[in-house]
Structure formats: structure tokens, C-alpha cells
Amino acid sequence: MKHRSINRCRLDRYHRLLRSVFARYGMFVARQPLPFVIIPTLVAALLAMGMIRLHEETSREYLFTPTNGRAKDERNVEARLFFMNDTQEFDGLRLPNFGRFVHLIIIPKMPSLKTVIQEDVMTEIIRLADFVKNYSSPLPYQQVCAVKEGQCVHDSLLQLIYSNRSRYLQRNFTFPVTESDTGDFLFLGNNLGGLEYEYHTPNDIVSAAAAKIEFWLRDTKDSKKWEEEVLDHLKNFDSDIIDFKPSTSQAIDTEMAALTKDAIPLVSISFTLLITFVVVSLLMLDWVRTKPMIGQLGVLSPGLAVAATIGFLSAIGVDFCNVVASMPFLIMGIGVDDMFIIIEAYRHTKPEDTVETRMNHTFVEAAVSITITSITDFLGFAIGAITFFPSVQLFCIYTSVAVIFDYILQITLFAAFMAYDARREDANRHAVTMQVVLPKSESDTKSRTYRICCSGGVKKDGKIVAEQEEHLAVKVIGQFYGPFLVKKPVKVAIMVVFAIYIAVSVYGCTRVKEGLELKNLARDDSDTHIYFDRQNEFFVEYGLQVMFMKTEPVDYWDETVQSDIDSAITDLINTKYVGAASPRKVTWWLHDFLDFMKKTQGQRAASVDKNMAMNILHIFLKHPFYKQYQLDIQFNNDETSIKATRFFIQTNNLTDANLERGMMTTFRDIAERHGLVAYHPAFIFYDQYTAVLPNTLQNIGIALITMLIVAILIIPHPLCAFIIVLAILSIDLGVIGIMQFWDVNLDSISMINIILCIGFSVDFCAHITYAFMVSKFNTRDERAVDALCQLGYPIMQGAVSTTLGVLPLAFSNTYIFRSFFKTLFLVISLGFLHGMVVLPVVMSLIGPTEKTKPVVDSSGTRVEISGPNFDLTYANKIGSAEELEDRRV
Template sequence: MRKECYTKSILELWNFNKEDIESLTKDDIIRAINSYDKNTMYGKLKSIDDLLGEVIRNESGYIVGAKALQNFWFLSLNFSAVDMDKTGNYAGTADWASEEVLDWENAFLQVMENVSKTLNNTYYYSGKSFGDISNAAMFQDMDLLCIGIVIMVIYVQLVISKFNWLEARVVLGSVGMLTIGMAFIVGAGLCSLFGVHYGPVHTSLPFLLMGLGVDDMFVILSCWDELTEEEKNLPLPEKIGLMLKHAGVSITITSFTDVIAFLIGSSTILPCLKSFCIYAAAGVLMTFVFAVTFFVACFVLDLRRVESKRNGIFPWIVHENYVPNECSQKRISNKTFEYVYSNIILTTPGKIIVVLITVVCVGFGIESTLKLEQRFKTEWLIPAGSHLAEFLKVKNFYYPEKGFDAGFYMGALDYSHELNNIRDAASRLENMSDVTANVVSWVEPFRDFVLYNFKHDVFEEPLDDVRFHLFLSKFLNSPRYAKFQANFIFDGDLECGAPTPRIKMSIIDFHFHRFENPRDQIPAMHRVRDLAENANFTTGDKFATTWSKFFATWITDELIDIEVMRNLQLALLCVMLCTILLIADWQICFWIFICVLVTMVNVCGFMQRWGLTIDVVSCIGLELAIGLCVDYATHVGHTFLTVHTGSRQDRAVKTMSSIGCAVLFGGLSTFIGVFMMSQSSVYTFQSFFKIFCLVILFGLFHGLVFLPVILSWIGPKPYRVHKPVPQSEMEIS
């Protein structure tokens, strides 16, 4: 019996004869569909029920039409010959395939693309479609990243430049953006050097680093502007030292906390989340390193340019007697903050309103967080408009009952003596009517084959080893049952006329139902796995299990709830410990912790209201959220401790007038960085945009509004200041 490619199509009813097919009428097709012999054509076309979609029947149950038709082509693959270095895909999401298989699939996709252009309502996909499309989705929105960078550059110029020829810091702003690019490249390079894989969601990292890097830049420049007149008269190296005395500590605290939080997140058992957290930690660390070294060095060069009165846009132009206009020297944003906080927010009515808003939002956030669902579908990662997205949409509509293929796997048993146990396991699998369907077992057909041809009931009396392997060979090489060859893996080649080699593994195919509630998938998976574990095999290696390629997604769904809570708790604990060590004030650390905690509660709650669920993408987003929101409160809390004069109210106002602008502008820069994600059709970018928006909104509110109100009431005393030793005492000493 010759071997041929395995296909599944109603064209097999006419043996793929082109002339016969072209002469068919609609009545001929309907008659053949209703009267075909399921045992013909080598038994391959067992049933056409799963090939027809939205079947139309008359009163007697006779098929008279269908709205959809699907065909299958199955490819043969030698897994031991697969070289993932050659055939793997950059996204790491492709099925294993050989070069020959990929060549066939590429040709198939090209043919179907041309067919779909001329034949309407034609949809298609191949095994490599998901990998290719998810890989392309990583880079399809690079134009949005470029647009976001341009917008960010313009925004940075508007914030850091003063509107005069000398203090227009065009070059410095560009260097700041270059610093972020350098940090991403070096961080990603280091991770790749150590073998950490780069996944589809990692493309969002530049957006995150833009927000964090620009925030560090604004803090450095804000602390420069806060130098007193006496300090500004000191030599340049001393002025830079005084600037970094506060700015360096502030960004060190936030960066170190972010890095530790991400490293804690990398301890997860989910590979994608682990990889992303490692890349994020490396990126944030390198952003900090380049900010306090490369950017500060470039800032010094820019200051020397200002001192030499060189033009901020065209440095080769020197303005000898240029005097900056008076308007450009006004610190409007700082004065605006001072006015708003002293006259509105930090008044008694303002404080009461702020606390009430905070309490209401927290209550609403807790209520919504309790409703947050864990749900994820792989097709969410497929961009709309792709051939796979269109195929899945139509398939789910016309074939709503089509479930998930799976297999019941058995190892090197003594099959002759275990046939009854295998039959019982297959029977129990069939009886799980709420879980499985279409159980295709080779055991009953093998028993019928032996009983009919050799008058021996293998269920009543086991065969000896020699006859079992001989009868099994005849069974698998018979026209009707040759289809079961794919259900065995032998320790050698199967030859017609010779006993089969030792069985290394055998498979019973079945399907899961399509579950209306994704949460029903996990119990179904555990039930069939428990069935395999309790199969009661007594011979051989006794190995038995069930497996489906969908289990990877289901197990992730099962663990994601636990992983989210674990990572958030560890990250919050990390924030608390890091701020205690670096800020060295219990009360400030406590209020920073409260701000971060309340922000995360609100983010989770409003996520639910915005239609997001708990999945791998949102888990990564929440991990990043802690790193973002801790910055806002930490900058404010640390600055409050460095203000030494006045009451708590005065110190709170002074804190916000000095650092508030930098924190607000940093938050806005993060929003600008992620805003372009909203224009993407990729689910990952859409989810990150929503989460980051909530983080920025609530993080800024709690850091810039709620925390100053609390500090104006019960804030701690400032750091102790050591008075300088008088000159005479120094000389005596």
C-alpha cells in the first residue's frame, strides 16, 4: 500500500479527480455528502461533519447546504531533524518545523494570498502563521516609536530650554534622548549576551525608558535651578557637586528601587515575565548610569557653552554682549506651583477635599479590583486585519463547537497485557461528556481486526508477545486501519509483513469541548490528567499522561493569579525596604509605601472598568507600574526632608515649588512616551497604554497632591544639618 500525504477534504469523496469534480452539480455534491461510505478511501475520511460549518438540514435530517467549508493539509515532520537556529522565529512563538516544511508553508501562504484576492470569502492559515505575525507585530509599529521620539524631543526642548539664544538647550535635549537609546541598546545587549530571550512584549521597553530617563533629566535640571545665588558663584565642578548632592540621591533612590522591583519580578516561574523583568532592570540600570555620567558630562559642556556665550542652536555663533530677555528668566512653572499649593491645595478645605477624593477612589478601586477577572485568549496577540485574525474570526463563527485537540499518551508498556486497562482508560475518557469529545482509540479497532481475521478476542485472552507484534503490524498496514500508524512510535521502522518493533509510545486522540468560560478549561485539563495518572498500568514503565499544545496557555492562566499577587507583594515589600535603606526616615517610607499601595489598588480597579483582565501582558504592566509610581512619591518625600526652614506647611509648599514641576513634567513625559501605543492595533501596546495612563494619573495624584497634604499635617522633621567648622578651629585642628 503506497503512502501519500494526509489531507482532509470533501474532495476526497471524488478521489481528487479534477474531471469528475468539474462535472459535478449541486445535487451531485449533496447526494455524495449524505451517502458516502465512511470506511472507504483507506479510512482516512472518517467523517465530514467537522468540515462543514453551519450545516442546513431538512425535516428528515438530510443535509441540503452549509455556509462554510474547511480543508486540511497535514505535513510530515521529523522532529529530530529540526534545527531551531535555522527554522526558529525571532518571537519564539513558532511551532517546530524543518526547512522543507517551512518551504511548503511559504508556498502555500503565497498561493492562498493570491487565491483570496480573486475568490471572495476565502480564509487560510498555516502552522507558521502565528509565529510570523507575532514576530512582525514586534516591529510593525516602529513608525509609532519614531513619531513618539520626535514628540518627546520637542516636549523636552520646551521644558528644559529658556526662550533666548543662549539657554536654548537643543543639543542637550537631543543628548538626553540619545542617553535613553544608549541605555536600551546596552541593556538589551547585555541581556542577550547572557542568553536571555527577547519576546514580543519587549518592544514596549523604549517607551518605558523614555519616561524614566526624561524624568531623571528633569530632576537634575530642576536641582540645578534650585541652587542659591551664593552657590551659583562657586566654581563649576563644585556647583555640579551641589546639584548632584540632591538630584543624584533622588534618582539613585528611584532607580535602585525600580531595578530591585524588576529583579524581584524576574523570580517568577513564567518565562515571558521573567525575561521582560530582566530586560527592564537592565534598561533602568543603564539609564541611571548614563544619566549620572554621560548626560551630566554633556550638561557641563553645555554650561561652558553658555558661559562662553555661544548660541544654543548654532554653537559656532558667539554672542559677545548678549543679555537674555527678562521673560525667559522667569520661573513661571515654579511660581505657579507655589501659588496653587499655598492658596488652594494646602488650605484646610483643599486638604479635606483631597482626602475625600482619595478615600472615594480607593473604595471604588477595591470594589472593582474584587471583580477583576483572569482571562486571556491567544488570538488577542494577533493584529486585526492579518490573514490569521480573519481566519480565526470566521472559524469561531461557523465552527463554534470545534474544540481543542489533545492526546492520551502511554509509554513502553506491555501492550499485549495492558489492552483492557487501555480500553478502560479510553472508555472513562469518552464518559467525560462535559470535557472531551471525538475520542479516537486504536484499541477497539485492533480487537475487532484480530477477532475478525484470527478468531481471537484479545480482551478475553492476551496475545503472546510475538503474535501481538505480528498482528499489530498487519493491523497498521491494512487499508482501513493504516490511519493509526500515526498513533505509534516504534523503536525502529515499521515494515509490512514483519512484526512491529518495540512500542516506545502510543497515543489515543481526543478533543476538548470549546468552553464558554475560560476558567472551565483548567478543571477540564486537571480531570484528564488525573485520569492518566490513575490509569492503573502494571507493566513496562507505566508512563501515562495527557497533553495538548493548549495546555501551555491554560497552565499560564492557572498560575497567573498567584504570580500577579506574589510579584506585587514582593515588589511592594522591596519598595518599602529600599526606601528605608536609602531615605532613612520611617515616616516618609511609610507614606511612600501607602502612596504606591493605593495607586496600585486604583490601577487594578480601573483596569477592570476599562475592560482589561489579568493575563501575562497586564501582569507585566503591573510590574512596571510599581516601578513608575514609586518615583513620583519618592522625589517629593526625599525633597521634603531636605527643606530645613519653616513649618510643615511651609516646607510642603517649598517642596512642591522646587521639585513638583520636575515630577509633573516627568509624568507627562511618560504619558507622551506611551501615548503612541494607543494608536497601535497590537493588544500588548493597547494594554500597556491603558495601564500606564492609570499609573500616571493616580501616581501623580498621590505623589503630588495626597502626599504633600499628609506631610503638611504630620510630616517628619528634616535631615540634620552639620554646621561647618569655623576657619580658626580648622586651623587649630
């Protein structure tokens, strides 16, 4: 035999080893398919039983904030230095977290009532507040409410109303800070929204479109239960005058738990759509070679993989969460895609060969291809699990395990189904009735009904008696689409359009919006979502009151220390995040203490010694107007010096995520320069704004390097591996850029989908590239067309099936599921276009060519595949001169 003149890369050894292993494996499954049906099914069923231990995590803080978030350390500092007893000295401003609460946003229901500041509306608000406070299950409100000075804490609006109702109804107060009848200064900025003012007296309100009342609770189990049950109680409140929407400290967590239940009917719809599409796409007029039944069985493998994954991970203690509920849609799409690859590879085998030989050839081509994509899918999700967002970690853990289970079931369970189906086809049995039938060419004497509904195949009495026809879609690709795509003018046009696509994607990336809004964790039609909409509409003028802590002892009576802190306060006030937010922008005990000392002692703090200043400070903190500051000063054990203190800055007009992030980072920078620590409970969620982009870029970078290594090891040419990585990068760029035009932010949800980009990009790109490399043809154009002929149709089937699999999510009333659909749709669309359009053109321009001998027919005449007259069926029947020589030997 002649020496083969094939110039292969040394790395081809891994590729050839895989082909050799799967060739033997395919033949083994063909001989003994039964164990490959029974064992994988039983194992998957046993693993699925672990779902009885499933635990769903619903904490929004745990799932959607970075585990290494800076604000969590800042909260620990606050909790260590400043303790507050919610049964004695509660103050909502000084909470280390969001606390336990029930909040109600109220608007007038009747069109004629345009303001809450009128007697009818305020009377209803008072009735609503009493309705809440009178609820007594499981305990009376007085036993679960947060307490200050022996009384349940009221927010500023309720405190003002209860102190002097007639004065309020006459609008005889200032805004946003007013003085109550008891002499307390009350901040109303968080209680009244949508305001209009008198032009000559800006602090006097003409109207307010909305009001918010707040009920603060103790942090106990009884309070938690009361909070849960009072929502049902509120459904019994009926009013023709006001409309209200509630929110509680557990509302988002409750909504997140409901999302998983909402996903169950969507999975059913997805499964139905997939089954329908698989059956239709595998139908042929040939009733022996058609494969609707095997297609239905093919959907079983990813379904079992999903069940086994959830059961296995639940059994070993891995939490489930609502984001993971999107995983079945994805795995069903991946599994069906693999099934199409296997079926198409089988269709390209020769019917005259034995079942063992056909399964050998099927697995040589298909199993290697799906092995590459399964490995890269698994690694892509495994890499995604190193992120600092637990929701992303859990999704990636579940999905990576499901990818492996699906792969195992595809090459065992579905391979066995294929072996049985191959035996049926070899016996020329009908795909539905299983009866032996005649080929169409041999059924002329039969009835018309028989010829249409029963005939098919190419064998009669075990002998080939007819030609095997290719699927219509494959013919169209081979004879029309492929040759058209490799024409020079078409290539130029595609490259121009591709350059425009890259430019638009880059522009979109510059407009990326980061962060996940809390309302997007709730269903669109839920009270919680509407509450947050009203919050954003009416209550953005006055934002957070951010805490600044001095955590080390300093001499506060020293004018240098005072000057440094005042300088920090001035820097903070002069930012765009404070401005003219309120007449009382700063809540700082030292300012009031210095005024108190001047008024009561007639001297400045710097002119007295430390002991006298400390004595006056204790007197100051016992004054009724200044008791609140007791929570802002941490003394040493004998109360002779100050260990730590804090003050608060009122922000305003934080209308979007960019402003929230900018405020947090700016305040932190200013605080660091002056030896302070900036903190607010909302910072724990704002930390996602600073973490999501670095985490996304990190995952993409690591994944691209990993994909490159895997591709180089398995695909027999380094250039192909680099082309695949560049294609993945192009798809990622397009998804991130285009999703900005579709109202999808870069957050922990879309981060998951960007990780998906890598897996799906490999699926689309690796199949075509691999087919290009193993093609028997000579020129780049010929190999590109051959790759499209071999795998173009299953790629189309995979793209459509995956889209149908996730299509039900598009109609979900939840941002999480809709965002998943949007980004996955972009991934599939861009991946499909890269695999079916861009990559074939690129490979036809710069792809590697093997120095193989030309494809010839039996007479030794070279066969051309370019041009409209290319016949794929004919090309499949012949081989290269090299193959013919091998056969002769």
C-alpha cells in the same frame, strides 16, 4: 555651635553619605566637564557597535510559554512512546506538536452566496486546492507533503470532495461524521463552520458559512521553504466567488519578526514628540535661564543608553525579541524624567553662587533622588527577569541594563552638559546665540526686539543686578495648588475618592482574564490575524481532540482495567467541555477491538488468554478500517505485550481562555486519578493561563520587599519607606483592576507592564517622599507644600514626557504595542495622581516631622508657608535658623 536637635533615624547615615559623595562629584564635574562628554560618548558608541551581532528570537512557543510548563514534559512523554513517520504513516490527529502546515479558511465573497455548500463555491474551492498543490517551488508539492499509505494526506473535506464530488454537491452526507465512498469515517467538524441544520434530521446540513482546507507537510527544510513561498503564490489566485485567508505553521513567528520593523517608525515619532515637548516645557521668557538647548541634549543620554544596551547584550549573545522593541519608549521616558529632576534642582540654586557651588547643590538634591529611583527601577526589572516566560525575561534584562546605562550617562554626560550650561548662565550668555546679554531690568535703553528676544539673566559684568524669578508652573504650585491641597475639606474629599478607587480596583481584580491569544501576536490587518478571527467565529463548536496516554504496562484484557479506563472516559465525557460534541466523542482502539473480537471470534476479551488476545490484536491492526490504531499502541520489543497506549476525547465550544484553562486543568485532574497523562499541543500555550498569575504575584511580592529594603536604607525615615511601598501596592492594584475594563488580559505582555508599575511607582512616589523628608520646614502641611514646590513640576514634566514617548504605540496595529501603551498609560496616570495628590495628603496627615527650628527671615521672624500668600521665591532665599547659624560659624 549649638548641638543640633534633629531626631534622625540611624539609617540616615546612608542618605548623608550619598549627599556627601554627590556634593563633591558635582563640583568635580563642574571643574572638568570635557572628559565627562568624551569618554561616556565613546564608550556608548563602541558598545552600540555590538548590534551587528543582534539575533532576534521569533519562536512563539519559546517566548510566550512558561519554560517550566507541564505540557512540555507531557510532550516529551508522547514523543518517547509514540513515534510517527510523516513520510509513511502521517496522521494530523496524532501529532506531538502542531506540525508543518498550510491552512485556508474560505468564505463566499459575493453577498448572494451565503453558504459554501453550493456548486459555484465548491468548484472554486477545488480550483484553489489544485492551485496550491500545483505549486512546485522549490520542490513539487508531492515531495514536501505529509504522506500516508504512499499518498499525500488530504483533510476530511478534500478527501470527501475528491472521492465523490457529485455526492457532496447534493449534500448527501451527515455531519460532523460522515462515511466516504471508501468506507472511511471522516470527521468534518474542523472543516465546515457556521452551520444550519434540517430540524427533522439534525445531522443533515442546510448551509455552512465557512470551509477550511488543510495541507499537511513533512517536517523538513524543503517543506519549510515551500510553506514560506506558497503564500506569495496564493496572492496570484484571483476569484470573484470566494475569499480566503491563509495561515501556516510559521505565520505567527513571521508576524512577530515584522513587529520589530514596525517599531522603528514609531520610535522616530516618539523621539520627535519628546524633543518637542522638552523644548517647549523648558522655555522661559528669560533668554539666559531658558534651557531648550540643554533639553535637546538631555534626550541624547537615554538615546545612547538604548543603543549601548542593545549593542552590549547582542555582543554577549542575549537574544532580542519583538517585546524588547518596546524598551526604547520606556527608557526615553525614564531618561527625560531624570533630566527634568536635575534641571529643576539646578533652578533652585542661588545665582550668586559659583558654578561649582551650584553644581554641588544640584547633585546633592537631584543625584540622590534619581539614584534612588534608578536603583529601584533596576531591581524591579532584575526581579522580573526571574519569571518563567522568556519574553518577559528578555525584556527585563534589556530594560534593567538600559536603566543602569541611562543612569551612568545622566550623571556623567548630561552632568557635563549642565556644567557647560551653568558656565553660560553664569556669564549671562544667550541660550541660543551664546552672546553676552543684559538682564531685563538693565535693558530699558535697548530696542523692544532686544528686550523680548535677547535679554535675560540676573548678572551684569559678573554681579547680581536683578532678582531671579521662579518658573510660572512652580509659582502656581506653590501659591495655589499646594496650599489648596492641604486644606482639611480637600483632604477629606481626596481620601473618600481614594477609597472608591481602591474598591473599584479590587472589583476589577476579581474580573481578571488570563492568557495571550495567538492572534494577538500578529498585526491586526494581517492575513494571519483575520484567519484567527474567522477560526474563532466559525470553528469553535468542535475544539481539540485531547490525547490521554496510559504510560505503563497493564493487562487490557482484564475487565477491572477496562472498567477503570471506561470510568475515566465517562468522567471526561460528562464534563461541560465535551457534552454532545460528536457522535464519535471518543477515539479508542480498545472499544473497536472488543467489538471486532466479538464479531469475528464470538467471544469477549476477558474469556481469552493473553496470547490469543495479542494474536487477534495484530490481525485487528492490519484491517483497513483499523490501521490508524497502529499509532496508538506501543508494544514491547517482541510485540507480545503492550507498553503504552492512548485514546482521544473530542471537546467542543471552547470559546474563551477561561474555558480552555478549565478544560486543561479538569482533564489533567481526571487523568491523574486514573493513572493517565492528558496532552494536546495546545496545552503548551494553555500553560500560560496557570502560570501568569502566580508569576505576576511572585514578582510583585519580591519587588515590594526589595523596594522596602532599598527605601529604608536610603530615605531617612522607615515610615516613609512603608508609605512608598503601600503607594506602589495601590498603583499595582489599580493597574491590574482597571485594565480589565480596557480589554487588556493578564498575560506575559501585561505582566511586563505590571513590573513597570513598580519602577514608575517608585519614580513618582520616592521623589515626593524624599523631598518631604529633606524639607527645611516644620509642620507636615508646610513640608507637603514644599515637596510639591520642589518636585511637582518635574514630576508633571516626567509624566507628560513619558506619555508622549509611548503615545505612538496607541496607534499601532499590534496588540502587543497597544497593550503596552494602555498599561503604561495607567501606570503613569495613577502614579502621577498618587505623587501629586494622594501622597502629599497622606504625608500631611501621618508623615514624619523633623524637630527642626522654624524657618525665619533675617530679623528672626518665623515664615509661614501655608495659605494663598506663600511666596516660594522668598522661601528659597531664606533658610532655617540652623542653616543661618551654620553660616555664621
